Amino acid sequence: MLTAVFATPAFAAGDTGPKVADFKLPNGLELVVIPDHRAPVVTHMIWYKVGAADEVAGHSGLAHFLEHLMFKGTAKHPAGEFSQVVAHMGGQENAFTTSDYTGYFQRVPSRDLKTVMEFEADRMTGLQLTDQVVLPEREVILEEQNQRVGNNPRARLSEQIEAALYLNSPYGRPVIGWRHEMEQLTRDDAIGFYRRFYGPNNAVVVVAGDVTPEAALKLAEASYGTVAPRASIPPRQRPQEPKPIAARSLTLADPRVETPVLQRDYLVPSFHTAKPGQSEALEVLAHILGTGSNSRLYQALVVNEKLAVAAGAWYESSALDDSKFGVYGSPRDGVTLPRLEASIDAVIAAVADKGVTAEELERTKTRLIADAVYAHDNQASMARWYGSALTTGATVSDVEQWPDRIRKVTAADVQAAAREWLDKKRSVTGYLIKDTSPQAERRS
Amino acid sequence: MTRFLTFFAAAALAFVALTPAVDAMTIEKIMSPSGIPAWLVREDATPLVALNYAFHGGSSQDEADKAGTANLAADLLDEGAGDLDSTTFHKRLENHAIDMTFQVGRDYFHGSLRTLNDYRDEAFDLLGLALTKPRFDADAVERVRGQMMAMLRRETTNPNNLASRTWWRTAFPHHPYGRDAQGSLETVPHITASDLRDYVRRAFARNELTVSIVGDIDAKTAGELIDHAFAGLPAKNDIKPIAAATPQGMGRRIVINLDVPQAVVTFGGNGLERSDPDFMAGYIVNHILGGGSFSSRLYREVREKRGLAYGVSDSLVWFKRAAVVLGGTATRADRTADALDIIEKETKRMADQGPTPEELAAAKSYLKGAYALSLDSSSKIAAQLTQIQLDNLGMDYVQRRDKLIDAVTIDDAKRVAKRLYGGGMLVTVAGKPKGLESSGTPD
Numbered sequence: 059m060l061t062a063v064f065a066t067p068a069f070a071a072g073d074t075g076p077k078v079a080d081f082k083l084p085n086g087l088e089l090v091v092i093p094d095h096r097a098p099v100v101t102h103m104i105w106y107k108v109g110a111a112d113e114v115a116g117h118s119g120l121a122h123f124l125e126h127l128m129f130k131g132t133a134k135h136p137a138g139e140f141s142q143v144v145a146h147m148g149g150q151e152n153a154f155t156t157s158d159y160t161g162y163f164q165r166v167p168s169r170d171l172k173t174v175m176e177f178e179a180d181r182m183t184g185l186q187l188t189d190q191v192v193l194p195e196r197e198v199i200l201e202e203q204n205q206r207v208g209n210n211p212r213a214r215l216s217e218q219i220e221a222a223l224y225l226n227s228p229y230g231r232p233v234i235g236w237r238h239e240m241e242q243l244t245r246d247d248a249i250g251f252y253r254r255f256y257g258p259n260n261a262v263v264v265v266a267g268d269v270t271p272e273a274a275l276k277l278a279e280a281s282y283g284t285v286a287p288r289a290s291i292p293p294r295q296r297p298q299e300p301k302p303i304a305a306r307s308l309t310l311a312d313p314r315v316e317t318p319v320l321q322r323d324y325l326v327p328s329f330h331t332a333k334p335g336q337s338e339a340l341e342v343l344a345h346i347l348g349t350g351s352n353s354r355l356y357q358a359l360v361v362n363e364k365l366a367v368a369a370g371a372w373y374e375s376s377a378l379d380d381s382k383f384g385v386y387g388s389p390r391d392g393v394t395l396p397r398l399e400a401s402i403d404a405v406i407a408a409v410a411d412k413g414v415t416a417e418e419l420e421r422t423k424t425r426l427i428a429d430a431v432y433a434h435d436n437q438a439s440m441a442r443w444y445g446s447a448l449t450t451g452a453t454v455s456d457v458e459q460w461p462d463r464i465r466k467v468t469a470a471d472v473q474a475a476a477r478e479w480l481d482k483k484r485s486v487t488g489y490l491i492k493d494t495s496p497q498a499e500r501r502s
Numbered sequence: 503m504t505r506f507l508t509f510f511a512a513a514a515l516a517f518v519a520l521t522p523a524v525d526a527m528t529i530e531k532i533m534s535p536s537g538i539p540a541w542l543v544r545e546d547a548t549p550l551v552a553l554n555y556a557f558h559g560g561s562s563q564d565e566a567d568k569a570g571t572a573n574l575a576a577d578l579l580d581e582g583a584g585d586l587d588s589t590t591f592h593k594r595l596e597n598h599a600i601d602m603t604f605q606v607g608r609d610y611f612h613g614s615l616r617t618l619n620d621y622r623d624e625a626f627d628l629l630g631l632a633l634t635k636p637r638f639d640a641d642a643v644e645r646v647r648g649q650m651m652a653m654l655r656r657e658t659t660n661p662n663n664l665a666s667r668t669w670w671r672t673a674f675p676h677h678p679y680g681r682d683a684q685g686s687l688e689t690v691p692h693i694t695a696s697d698l699r700d701y702v703r704r705a706f707a708r709n710e711l712t713v714s715i716v717g718d719i720d721a722k723t724a725g726e727l728i729d730h731a732f733a734g735l736p737a738k739n740d741i742k743p744i745a746a747a748t749p750q751g752m753g754r755r756i757v758i759n760l761d762v763p764q765a766v767v768t769f770g771g772n773g774l775e776r777s778d779p780d781f782m783a784g785y786i787v788n789h790i791l792g793g794g795s796f797s798s799r800l801y802r803e804v805r806e807k808r809g810l811a812y813g814v815s816d817s818l819v820w821f822k823r824a825a826v827v828l829g830g831t832a833t834r835a836d837r838t839a840d841a842l843d844i845i846e847k848e849t850k851r852m853a854d855q856g857p858t859p860e861e862l863a864a865a866k867s868y869l870k871g872a873y874a875l876s877l878d879s880s881s882k883i884a885a886q887l888t889q890i891q892l893d894n895l896g897m898d899y900v901q902r903r904d905k906l907i908d909a910v911t912i913d914d915a916k917r918v919a920k921r922l923y924g925g926g927m928l929v930t931v932a933g934k935p936k937g938l939e940s941s942g943t944p945d
Binding site for chain 2: 165360388424
């Protein structure tokens with residue numbers, strides 16, 4: 059039996075957009091349907107509310123390892139069958155893991171929605187693993203670590219900064235894992251994690267595309283609806299950060315670095331942990347400070363002072379716990395990182411002291427709100443938007459009202475955000491430099 | 503942290519499958535008041551317009567000692583035009599949430615524009631300014647050149663770039679296709695503003711201009727906007743012809759020493775031109791060997807069974823005057839030789855025996871269905887319409903495509919497999935692969 063909890067109204071007034079429906083099945087599974095009838099295709103995603111931050115210390119990389127192993131078959135469907143069926147449809151599939159969620163998706167013709175829901179519901183609790191498939195896959199994730207991090211000095215820098223930024227939160231662990239721990243992950247670790255966290259009462263299914271909410275609900279009822287809830291799913295309470303009191307800095311030297319980089323991350327609230335309006339102000343601040351060539355950092359460092367070849371800022375609003383706000387720059391030849399850092403500090407201080415202009419505020423709002431309209435042009439982006447929000451503590455109406463909340467941000471809000479959050483004591487500053495020691499220059 | 507990843511340093515548009523949205527959609531051929539033809543697809547679900555266009559003459563027009571000219575010009579088009587300096591131009595774009603991109607491939611200059619309906623006049627006017635009156639102010643040229651040089655320096659220690667660049671340089675020596683569109687540390691410093699102006703003058707013209715437009719717009723308005731952007735261009739381009747070329751170095755293996763934990767491999771050989779009658783058969787056979795889905799032979803043997811790599815794939819890449827089949831993987835140093843052995847063995851097995859009838863049937867099913875799925879936004883549909891026009895496939899290609907796939911027999915597949923993979927491969931490896939050395943002689 060299914061109960062429709064609520065069906066939400068159209069997108070926030072003034073914006074175009076589909077009517078998004080939101081249901082909850084008796085077994086706890088949440089279903090979100092975003093109708094888009096332009097083409098006879100659907101994007102079907104399942105998002106589990108579990109990620110790397112839910113791992114037990116010492117088993118880093120386990121959430122992501124399990125994501126890989128979810129493709130290794132069930133009692134009902136042997137390894138490879140699901141992928142073959144999706145390929146037969148001409149469909150696309152993939153999966154992803156972050157600190158807060160693990161997602162799986164298929165993009166298929168709408169007539170095949172029933173089939174992919176059945177397969178996905180089957181592997182929600184039916185996964186079977188043997189060492190024969192687990193051990194080669196562990197080699198695969200180690201190669202993935204090499205490809206994403208080991209071979210990439212900038213990724214190594216980010217990893218070190220995050221580890222230093224989070225004193226207590228598991229967000230300091232890399233999602234891919236630390237190699238020495240990845241090497242020790244076992245089949246039993248993966249199955250244990252799976253049995254603890256994968257179940258209908260810990261999942262959100264998002265369907266975007268050529269299907270009505272009613273039809274999607276019926277299909278979900280017949281597939282996911284038959285899976286019993288897991289009793290074991292723990293509340294999502296991770297260790298929280300203490301009040302930051304010391305500016306930290308680190309330097310990573312790597313012989314492959316040809317262009318030095320400065321990156322600084324600040325500990326700031328996420329949408330979920332922020333007071334109303336704070337997250338939106340940080341969003342606007344990140345844009346004015348460091349998105350695109352009109353931004354303060356680019357104009358000051360790259361265009362006017364000619365100190366840098368790149369400079370910018372970003373903010374991650376989607377996170378269950380306190381998140382991060384980053385600034386970065388890459389100096390021109392002959393400019394030192396401390397010199398660059400001084401200019402970055404000056405740009406940030408100017409926003410904190412004098413605020414932003416009405417023109418900057420207006421331009422940023424236009425751009426951010428337009429991005430929401432552009433997102434409607436792509437059903438997969440819409441599905442990702444809702445899925446990531448709903449697995450990090452937001453609701454469907456939070457997503458729908460996002461443009462309105464951005465509209466309400468004032469210049470005073472942005473200035474207050476810069477003052478309160480872009481405080482060096484909340485941050486880690488990382489330098490990426492070339493390692494020129496004789497040993498480092500040795501090439502095999 | 504995505505599970506799968508496709509490689510490909512190589513530029514070139516891979517064979518992007520079309521969508522079934524395309525199946526159901528009507529392509530209108532329209533003509534602007536000034537006489538510029540375009541393909542239009544009306545799509546009124548979202549209040550936006552997506553434009554995609556291409557000029558003939560990409561990086562292959564660069565002089566060898568000034569490689570990177572077309573690319574640098576593209577990077578500078580939104581850095582000031584007409585009476586708007588760089589800052590003003592960028593503000594106009596962002597104030598109206600207009601996305602404007604320029605990209606240079608080996609044969610073509612590609613551009614795109616995306617705008618909300620409310621701002622479309624401004625968007626097309628700004629594009630017209632960028633294309634007809636780029637300023638190339640000294641300040642902007644030096645800034646963007648500096649950014650390009652920093653990127654090129656970074657690439658000198660990036661294994662992906664090293665493997666890829668070495669592959670192209672070896673496969674197409676003394677040919678423009680062998681050079682990277684971005685140029686090199688040696689060539690970019692010598693490019694002058696007058697070189698940039700010269701490229702724009704020679705390439706941007708109304709003849710050989712390909713235009714596609716998708717969105718909430720009627721044919722008349724679309725024609726008028728197209729004129730805002732393009733009517734001010736010269737009538738005729740002045741691009742130089744490119745010689746036909748066949749990739750060289752088959753059988754060679756080149757190792758570039760670099761101290762990284764994982765060796766990056768580029769491999770490939772001669773491909774099929776888009777107009778080749780065997781193209782579709784080759785496209786299917788390549789999908790079976792190393793195409794994008796998770797069921798390819800290479801994926802199964804290299805990743806699934808042995809865990810040697812996170813990704814491995816190959817694809818057909820074609821140009822006006824050459825074609826290649828090109829693949830890549832990245833694997834730990836002590837197993838690189840094993841991974842390469844498997845790739846070479848599987849490639850040879852495909853050349854000798856071709857696919858099985860079951861594999862052929864499964865690939866056909868996938869490729870027909872995938873057509874329906876890959877074009878999931880107005881911008882992607884517009885880009886695909888441009889590609890269909892550039893490849894001379896005709897307005898009915900979308901309807902014909904399933905039939906072309908179904909017409910490929912197992913005998914065709916076997917014959918074309920031998921043609922594609924029977925000639926050996928050029929392999930480049932960047933890293934410190936254990937027990938692997940350069941081998942084979944230069945042509």
